[in-house]
Amino acid sequence: MKKWVLITNDLPEAAFKTLSAKYHVTWNKKPLSEAQLVSRVKPYHALLSTLSDPISRKVLEAGINLRCVSNYAVGYNNIDLSAAQEHSIQVTNTPDVLTEATADIAWALILSCARRVPEGEKMVRAGRFKGWHPLLLLGQDLRGKTLGIYGFGRIGKAVARRGRGWNMKVLYHQRHRERPSEERAHRAQYVPFERLLRASDILSVNCPLTPETRHRFTSREFKKMKRTGIFINSARGPVHREADLARALSKKWIFSAGLDVYEHEPQIHPKLLRLKNAVLLPHLGSATVETRSQMAILAARNIDRVLSDKPPLTPVPKTTK
Numbered sequence: 354m355k356k357w358v359l360i361t362n363d364l365p366e367a368a369f370k371t372l373s374a375k376y377h378v379t380w381n382k383k384p385l386s387e388a389q390l391v392s393r394v395k396p397y398h399a400l401l402s403t404l405s406d407p408i409s410r411k412v413l414e415a416g417i418n419l420r421c422v423s424n425y426a427v428g429y430n431n432i433d434l435s436a437a438q439e440h441s442i443q444v445t446n447t448p449d450v451l452t453e454a455t456a457d458i459a460w461a462l463i464l465s466c467a468r469r470v471p472e473g474e475k476m477v478r479a480g481r482f483k484g485w486h487p488l489l490l491l492g493q494d495l496r497g498k499t500l501g502i503y504g505f506g507r508i509g510k511a512v513a514r515r516g517r518g519w520n521m522k523v524l525y526h527q528r529h530r531e532r533p534s535e536e537r538a539h540r541a542q543y544v545p546f547e548r549l550l551r552a553s554d555i556l557s558v559n560c561p562l563t564p565e566t567r568h569r570f571t572s573r574e575f576k577k578m579k580r581t582g583i584f585i586n587s588a589r590g591p592v593h594r595e596a597d598l599a600r601a602l603s604k605k606w607i608f609s610a611g612l613d614v615y616e617h618e619p620q621i622h623p624k625l626l627r628l629k630n631a632v633l634l635p636h637l638g639s640a641t642v643e644t645r646s647q648m649a650i651l652a653a654r655n656i657d658r659v660l661s662d663k664p665p666l667t668p669v670p671k672t673t674k
Contacts, residue, residue: 356398356660357418361385361406364425368401368649372656391415399656404428410436421659423652427451427508428589429669430562444669445655448507450647451639456511458638459557459587462611465632466583467555468492469609472629493554493581493608495519501553503569504560504588505531505541512557513539524549527560550577555585562589570594575601582607587638590615599624602631613638 363382387407394416404426505525523541570593595616609630655665
């Protein structure tokens with residue numbers, strides 16, 4: 354008897370094609386609320402979920418047939434991992450395949466902030482460009498600067514590799530220090546968090562969202578950064594406190610900020626929307642045709658392996674109590 358799979362949101366067709374050859378697949382193409390998920394989940398053996406889906410304890414308890422939740426994202430803070438573990442539901446994610454695309458977006462933000470690219474583009478479109486001027490939209494050089502990375506996982510390391518083109522010094526901080534061989538391979542130096550704040554010319558956030566990292570960057574931290582500092586977050590919005598970042602930018606505690614994620618996404622703090630030194634993207638980190646398709650296939654393959662009583666390709670680590 355075929356098992357049932359629910360794809361919770363609109364995503365590349367590769368996932369549906371991969372799964373429908375073997376399973377009964379329901380492809381929902383609009384976001385579902387927690388209540389909607391609770392009411393629909395009962396028949397399904399697997400969910401292919403997205404980061405915007407609230408896979409809460411209520412949802413998991415209602416899914417009496419659930420064996421797998423395959424999250425179409427590298428993050429999984431939308432899933433109650435403790436509840437999944439209690440009910441023997443395997444959770445998987447899609448790391449690796451989105452590493453390079455997300456690192457590219459971080460660098461797109463770095464370049465846009467340093468060279469004030471969005472301001473210049475808006476000036477040209479508005480008909481305000483009157484010709485070259487020695488003081489027009491002066492930005493900052495990147496060559497030889499210090500790149501600080503908060504969260505030195507796959508994406509953080511990819512961001513660091515791109516810094517070599519500008520001969521950057523790379524500093525990083527996270528809970529655990531990397532092996533010396535990893536530091537040498539990426540020409541990176543581990544430093545305490547306080548030094549990361551004070552020494553970085555560009556500070557890139559590339560960590561997961563955990564209780565430890567939530568609101569790690571507030572007014573206190575922004576005040577310790579260089580006045581010429583650039584803050585980049587392409588990881589998770591709640592790692593910074595958005596009202597504090599808006600204040601830091603308006604008071605020129607830092608030079609600029611580039612964001613691809615937001616504290617209360619998709620809502621954005623209204624002050625940020627008015628600031629010229631804030632570069633704002635609509636969560637485009639993995640948004641390439643190739644990457645999103647690879648994510649869809651990996652998420653589908655994880656489901657197939659779990660429902661076939663095989664270990665998943667990319668299991669999410671179990672919680673510790």
